[in-house]
Amino acid sequence: MKGGKRASLRLETASPEGLTGPVEDYLKAIYEIGRGTISVATNDIAQRLDLAPASVSGMVRRLADQGLLGYERYRGVTLTESGRRAALRTIRRHRVIEAYLSRALAYPWDRVHDEAERLEHAASDELVDRMATAIGEPAVDPHGAPIPSREGLVDETIYLSLADLGAGYGARVVRVSDDDPEMLRYLAELAIVPGAEIVVISRAPYEGPITLRVAGNLLSIGPALASQVMVEPLADMDAPAH
């Protein structure tokens, strides 16, 4: 006989439960689409992961057999408790890595996402925890997304998007969508970053441009972009009237 016994499957992941990279990606996608609770359509998973719908049908079936998902044919999937935990662990990894790359290695914010997308499947919990400690246990990643705790708790607050904000309102940017590097570069140029304060000056009708004041400058953006920017309305503004 040669050497010791071998794991039945060669895993490329560092997950405690030994999930593969693709499995982690599915769970994360399902969590993010359904906010952790809502039932999710297989086609939406396919779209988000850029896979053929048929591939998703096969995979969710297997994940359901493993107890990670609840699944009824033609009816969408939900995360089980164990699936949810696994999803949040991966999301924590992703966001801690993003934050670490940004703060400790001065990684540009439009590139942290792709790098984290690969590292999240390879980094051990110990490494992720060391990274988090090294940068002072931040609460959010560079795009403003909340980082789940080691115990799997996350801030699930739902924010308005800039597209939902009426003229005259002021708000603070809390979070921007993270996966389009070009958009992130553009937003940074406009100073629309988490923490920035903005005022909606006017909104043209029929999906027209939204004019804002940001950091003293006036600028206009389209509603498609505005919908990617999550904000927290500020109470103390002067002209909230309609």
Next chain:
Amino acid sequence: MKGGKRASLRLETASPEGLTGPVEDYLKAIYEIGRGTISVATNDIAQRLDLAPASVSGMVRRLADQGLLGYERYRGVTLTESGRRAALRTIRRHRVIEAYLSRALAYPWDRVHDEAERLEHAASDELVDRMATAIGEPAVDPHGAPIPSREGLVDETIYLSLADLGAGYGARVVRVSDDDPEMLRYLAELAIVPGAEIVVISRAPYEGPITLRVAGNLLSIGPALASQVMVEPLADMDAPAH
């Protein structure tokens, strides 16, 4: 048609040439066994990667087809120029990551290897370069192994092992084998680490213990352990006679 075209193979690696994790592992193993030039037996590859010999036969055939290896059935394999470059890139990644984990995140030296083993397939060249810069472009990893340059150059010096050193000789430890955590912890306890100066006090015959002075202490180790410690003899010792 849905979305854009898809890569023909889904890669889990960040390599420029798009090599998979297993492929990088094979190339690295072949480089390390054969020091980059010598022909390597497939069985040795199997042993090092903990795979069945039959699996290696299949894989080296494919790698040869891809131009990464020279291969003649029943005769072993050699790295081609392109295989060698790929191997050194992976080795650079591995060692930079080890050094970074150790210096920037205070990772214990017996655990950097396993972590790097996974991250080396996921980290982009940009990340590895940023890590290297962040810790001052070290020349060696925490175990004393030389880090290949971005251009693929490495120090190929071959050192003696402690097991080859006669009684009376002094030497400086340059490098220790890196993949057995328990052994690394033991060596650290004995202060046998890269940079340490040692003197061989005596050697018992018939594979007997080797007695050393390290950091002022006397201690004995077996030849199996001694052979894992690479040293550079010191010229200025007093009793080199016989």
Next chain:
DNA sequence: CGCAAAAGTTAGGATATCCTAATTTTATTT
């Protein structure tokens, strides 16, 4: 409410990687 469009699934394949068992080639040893 019936039917077409949309959503989702099964069927049948492909690829990369690994395994065990059986076979072939090379090396060693008398």
Next chain:
DNA sequence: AAATAAAATTAGGATATCCTAACTTTTGCG
């Protein structure tokens, strides 16, 4: 140099993941 031992290969399978094409179920509309 024949016989045996060691090394390496082929044959035949398994698994995880993905795909396209064809089919089925659900949904939404006139």
